[in-house]
Amino acid sequence: MTGTPAAAAAFTLDPRLAADTVAVGRLALSRLLLMNDASYPWLILVPERPGLREIFELAVPDRALLIEEIAAAGRALAAALSPGRAPDKLNVGALGNVVAQLHIHVVARYRDDPAWPGPVWGRAPARPYPPGAAAALVAAVAGHLPGMLRSAPPL
């Protein structure tokens, strides 16, 4: 186990979240993912704690980490898109009606996006990024998280 905390060792990313996303890396608490949907610049944070469904089930110190990671992810996403595509608004959501594993969406929204002003969840099927575009956005987001990314996640 070479020093891996037990809680992190027992964490497994939900297969549906894994299938729908591209990895950005790991923050102190959460796996950071990019939703593979070119319709919306869309990050997902998944706290690497096993068995969680609700925010109130996280320990208090983990909740403090989570809100900082939500803030950092939102700031990094907006910065990665600016100035050319600076978002009009960020949308943050923890729903879990379909995938129960606790995960938090951080979505850049535009007044001319397909769902505005409604929510993005439960709309049209995802439109996968063209080759290279997801990797370019991942790199731009990662570049705006200086010192916060611990590693690329294991495959």
Added chain:
Amino acid sequence: MTGTPAAAAAFTLDPRLAADTVAVGRLALSRLLLMNDASYPWLILVPERPGLREIFELAVPDRALLIEEIAAAGRALAAALSPGRAPDKLNVGALGNVVAQLHIHVVARYRDDPAWPGPVWGRAPARPYPPGAAAALVAAVAGHLPGMLRSAPPL
């Protein structure tokens, strides 16, 4: 000013949020409101800080308060509805596409509610509670926030 912090003094609840809700009370950071929509048990937290639109604009200590208030509101809402109507899931969201003032939704969801498994935002118009029902739910939620409610809000 009698000791009122300047930031709180300058805060004014968005008129649309005020019109759509019933007051529960004030937490350390946020105004706590019940959405006047009998379709979903639905709380709204509004940090009493002026001029905020995004979570990343809150100061770090306020963010730590906010995530604790999100957790407490969710736990209190679930407890107020249990055991008879224990929610299947909580949905937490900070959207702000329509009302820009930073506010966080905490919604109790059921597998047989009108929007499941989709999000509640942007669906049918609100169905106001019948007389007495909103006050009863407000009292039940308040009863599950021991020591956390500072006061009923000013009208």
